[in-house]
Amino acid sequence: xxxxxxxxxxxxxxxxxxxxxxxxxxxxxxxxxxxxxxxxxxxxxxxxxxxxxxxxxxxxxxxxxxxxxxxxxxxxxxxxxxxxxxxxxxxxxxxxxxxxxxxxxxxxxxxxxxxxxxxxxxxxxxxxxxxxxxxxxxxxxxxxxxxxxxxxxxxxxxxxxxxxxxxxxxxxxxxxxxxxxxxxxxxxxxxxxxxxxxxxxxxxxxxxxxxxxxxxxxxxxxxxxxxxxxxxxxxxxxxxxxxxxxxxxxxxxxxxxxxxxx
Numbered sequence: 001x002x003x004x005x006x007x008x009x010x011x012x013x014x015x016x017x018x019x020x021x022x023x024x025x026x027x028x029x030x031x032x033x034x035x036x037x038x039x040x041x042x043x044x045x046x047x048x049x050x051x052x053x054x055x056x057x058x059x060x061x062x063x064x065x066x067x068x069x070x071x072x073x074x075x076x077x078x079x080x081x082x083x084x085x086x087x088x089x090x091x092x093x094x095x096x097x098x099x100x101x102x103x104x105x106x107x108x109x110x111x112x113x114x115x116x117x118x119x120x121x122x123x124x125x126x127x128x129x130x131x132x133x134x135x136x137x138x139x140x141x142x143x144x145x146x147x148x149x150x151x152x153x154x155x156x157x158x159x160x161x162x163x164x165x166x167x168x169x170x171x172x173x174x175x176x177x178x179x180x181x182x183x184x185x186x187x188x189x190x191x192x193x194x195x196x197x198x199x200x201x202x203x204x205x206x207x208x209x210x211x212x213x214x215x216x217x218x219x220x221x222x223x224x225x226x227x228x229x230x231x232x233x234x235x236x237x238x239x240x241x242x243x244x245x246x247x248x249x250x251x252x253x254x255x256x257x258x259x260x261x262x
Contacts, residue, residue, distance in 0.1 A: 001195065001261075003253030005235055009168035011049045011130075014040070015158035018055040019175040020241035028060050028091050037095035039247040040135065044101070049130045051165060052092075053138045053158040060084035060091065085139065092137050102134045107141035113160050126165050153218075155225035163232045170229045171250070172222055173241025178258030179219065181206045196260045199227045226260040236260040 006012070016036070023029035040050050058077070061084025089105050096103050106125070112118045129136045138161050140154060155172060162170040179202070182190040196202050203223065226236040239250060239257030249255035 001259050002237055002239075002250055002255070002257055005169055005237065005259065006251045010047065011051075011165060011167045012043070012169045012171060013051045013053060013158055013162040013165065013167045014171045014173065014247070015053040015154055016055065016173050016241055017154065017175065018059050020173050021054065021056040022059045026059065026062065028056065028087070030091060030095075033091055033095040034098065035245065036241075036247060037092070037101075038099060039245060041096070041099035041101055043247070043251065044133070044135075051126065051130065051136045051138065051161060051167070053154050053161055054088065054092065055139065055154045056088050057081040057084040057139060060087040088139070089137065096135055104129050104134050104136050106136050106138045108138060108157065108161075109141050113164070119164065123164050126161075130165075153221045155221045156228065159225040159228040159234075159236075162229050162234050167234055170225075170234050170236040171247075172225065172236065172238045173246060174222065174238060175240065175242055176219075176238075177240045177256050178238050179206070179222070183207065192256060193258055194256070196226070196258060197262070199223055199230070199260065230260055230262050233262060235262070 021029060021032065023032075040052070044050055058080055061080035061082075064083055064087050085105075085107070089103070092103050106122070108122070112122060126136055138157065140157055158170060158172065161167075176184060177192055179193045179196065180190040181193060184190040184192075193202065193206070206219075222238055226238065229236045237250070237257050237259055239255060240246065243249060243255055246255060250257065
C-alpha cells in the first residue's frame with residue numbers, strides 16, 4: 001500500500017521532525033540532510049513534486065548559540081529560532097545544491113491560513129516555486145508566533161500545507177515506525193498498526209496520554225494531522241525518518257509505516 005501510494009502521487013508533502021533532523025549530539029545532522037536531499041532529488045527526476053515541512057530552527061540555533069541552551073525565556077527561544085532558521089536554510093541549501101536544486105524558505109503562522117488573501121498568495125507562491133523545480137521548505141514562523149497565532153506543531157502545519165497545495169500525499173517522518181497501539185519505547189509488546197481507515201475508532205483502541213506522547217509533537221498531533229489531511233482526501237503515511245535511506249525505502253515498499261486512508 002505504501003509503495004503504491006507513492007507511485008500514484010505526483011505532489012508530495014514531506015514533514016521532517018526535529019528528532020529526525022538532529023544528530024545524537026542534538027545538533028543538525030548534516031549527513032542526514034545530504035542523504036535525504038539526494039533521495040528527494042531522485043523522486044523529482046521521476047516526475048514527483050516535493051514540498052518539505054522542516055522542523056529544526058531551535059536545533060539549528062543551538063548548533064550555533066549553544067550558550068543559550070539553558071535559557072527558557074520565550075524571548076530567548078524566539079531569538080534562538082531567528083538565528084537557527086538562517087542556519088537551517090543554509091544546511092538545506094547546501095544539501096540540495098549538490099543535485100543542482102534550489103530551495104525556497106516559507107515561514108507561516110496560523111493567521112496566514114485564516115486570511116483568504118494570504119492563503120491565495122501562499123498557494124500561488126507554492127505552485128510557482130514547484131512548477132519551476134524549486135523545493136519549498138516550510139516552517140512555522142517561531143520568531144513571531146505566540147499562543148494566539150501559533151499553529152502548534154509541524155504535523156498540523158504539514159497537513160495544512162498539503163491541503164493548501166492540493167497535495168496527493170502527506171508523509172510524516174518521525175522517530176517511530178508508525179502508529180502503535182501502545183508506546184513502543186515503553187512497552188515491548190506494542191504492535192504496529194499498519195493501516196487506519198477510521199481514526200475515531202483507532203483512538204479508542206490505542207493508549208494516548210502524557211506518557212505516550214512519543215515523537216515530536218506527540219502521537220495525538222500526528223493523528224490530528226492525518227485526520228485533517230484525510231478530510232480533504234489526502235492519504236497520510238507516518239513512518240520513521242531515522243532509518244537508512246528512509247524515503248527511498250518507503251518508495252520501494254521495504255520500510256514499515258502506518259497508512260491513513262479514507
